[in-house]
Amino acid sequence: MNASDADTRMHAASTAALLIASAQAPLGSTLIAVALPSIGIGIGADLVLITGLLVTGYLVVNVVCQGPAGKISDLIGHSRLLWTGIGLYVIGAGLGLLAQGVSLLFVSRCTMAAAGALVVPATLALMRLHVPTARRGRIFGLFGATMGIAAAGGPALGGEIVSLFGWRAVFIANLPFLALSALLLHRYPLPASHIPARRSLRALAQSLDVVGIGLLALSLALLIVASRLDGPGFIAAILAGTLVGIAFVTWEVKAAAPVFDPHLFSLPAFAAGTLMIALQNFAMYGLLYQLPQFFSVFREAAPRDIGYLLFVMMIGMVVAAPVGGHLTDRISARCVALLGCALLLSGMVQLWHLASFESPQDAMLALLIFGLGLGLCNASAQASLMSAVESGQAGMAAGVSSTMRYLGGILSILVLGAVLGGDTIVSMTRHEVMIWLFTVAIVLSALMSQRLLGAGNTAAGSP
Known part of the structure; x- marks a missing residue:
């Protein structure tokens, strides 16, 4: 050898x-x-x-x-x-x-x-x-x-x-x-x-921004707790979490050694990659929670059939992620993300007809296409945002992207709670509203993809 x-x-x-x-x-x-x-x-x-x-x-x-x-x-x-x-x-x-x-x-x-x-x-x-x-x-x-x-x-x-x-x-x-x-x-x-x-x-x-860490922890904790509440408690936790979040951002702008350096978001590829991850996780986690409720209540589907439906989306994501990474190296993060967003949007368009679906099997193709789009986009967005930063800030960039990933899911659960309410049976119109909100998130994600690294781009700190 x-x-x-x-x-x-x-x-x-x-x-x-x-x-x-x-x-x-x-x-x-x-x-x-x-x-x-x-x-x-x-x-x-x-x-x-x-x-x-x-x-x-x-x-x-x-x-x-x-x-x-x-x-x-x-x-x-x-x-x-x-x-x-x-x-x-x-x-x-x-x-x-x-x-x-x-x-x-x-x-x-x-x-x-x-x-x-x-x-x-x-x-x-x-x-x-x-x-x-x-x-x-x-x-x-x-x-x-x-x-x-x-x-x-x-x-x-x-x-x-x-x-x-x-x-x-x-x-x-x-x-x-x-x-x-x-x-x-x-x-x-x-x-x-x-x-x-x-x-x-x-x-x-x-060397740590202890105040910033405390504000971030309190804000995220309040939002997560809000996702488990309803009624006045839900509203109070949302407002408190939002206010603390605003205080966190305000503090980070002035902090000498911030836990999240706001200047990272002045890098187009970094800002676009993190926002894409948040928006797409907003849609993904929303569907993971919404579709089981819809099919179990409106179509009386068996839990096993609903489980297979969600598994199809995960399979699409797992299959497409390595392919997306390979194409990112061969073409560019921007082009691969655009292709992924096109697949995401195609899957969402099919879900516009949710009211006509009689069983989870009717949504499988839409979820498979959606999962393939997620795989392509996640690989290109992660590669682009990590390549955009200097090597000395790689850990912070990774922490920011991971936090944004979770934040998208948390916000999705909060919006679902606000739109669908705490009742098990809700109107079809409310379910359709959520599908449109997820579609908007995907469209915004596609707009963000234009700012990812294109062919021939290199990061300032790349070897």
Whole structure:
């Protein structure tokens, strides 16, 4: 084997390790879903209580930590943050395995959520630094596909694990994957790069925008909590979250070392990529929540048929993401995103006829096309926004994009709650309004795609 072959193998193995590590965040998010009833019985807790603590709590911690984790990654080094995240996963898994009550299970889930929030920005930043520009789209396409597979496969894997080993095993299900990732990184280490000098905890705290982190966390937490409320509580949480969010933006503009540098959004490709991700996740998560309600209420469809419908969309996204990444490298992020937006819009146009659909099968083609469009767009947008920033801000850029991804989903759930209301049975007109809102989001996303990197563009910090 010659030197170039060895280098290629090392790069592929280390990239695989990063993808496996990053997949644990979405896997951990969905893996527990089918285990909740068994957990409730096992510890004698109310199902509503444990769902709120173990699912909503996980989401809150994961979302609010993404941005700060990206900034910390730039300060201490991406590899250090990655290994810290892997260590936190192990601690969280151990706590879940030993827990006898809901309190320790909650701590376990929050620890694992924080671990995922550390790992994802770190892996994105490492791929930005160590993958050549000419191959970056392909790698980010694989990243999108890996995350989609992990999220979609979580419930199925969780069901098998609970059936074979009991509910406690879901808390350690990530460990074999993490062990494989750690083994690959040890055997095939990443290329050497600049590593920031070690900082004391006090020096690190002084380098962080603590006020900004607090405002961001409070704003996102209020919005997430609002998605679980209705009536006056829903309105109050929305208003409070919005006001705190405005305070966060105002503070970041003036902060000496902001957690989200506002100047990043002056880069057209970065701003366009992050907004595309938010808008498309707004539409995707909206459909994931709206269509099951529509088909179960208006068409009395079986849960299995609805599940297959949503799985088709995930399959489309997983298949198209690597293709989108490859085309991004060969053509340009802008062209691939335009093609993806055309597919997204084609799928939405078919859903304009939602009232005429008699079963979930009637919507499968629309969801498949929509999923293919998501795969193409996610790869091109992620590659473009990460390539647009200097290497020293790769962690922050990754944190911002991850936060925007979640923010799009959170806003979608909030709008669904406002339009469809808390009642199970709502008018067909309200469902049609949501489809039009998702269409508007896709059109805006297509407009944003014009600002992505075109053929021949290079980022200021690209190798």
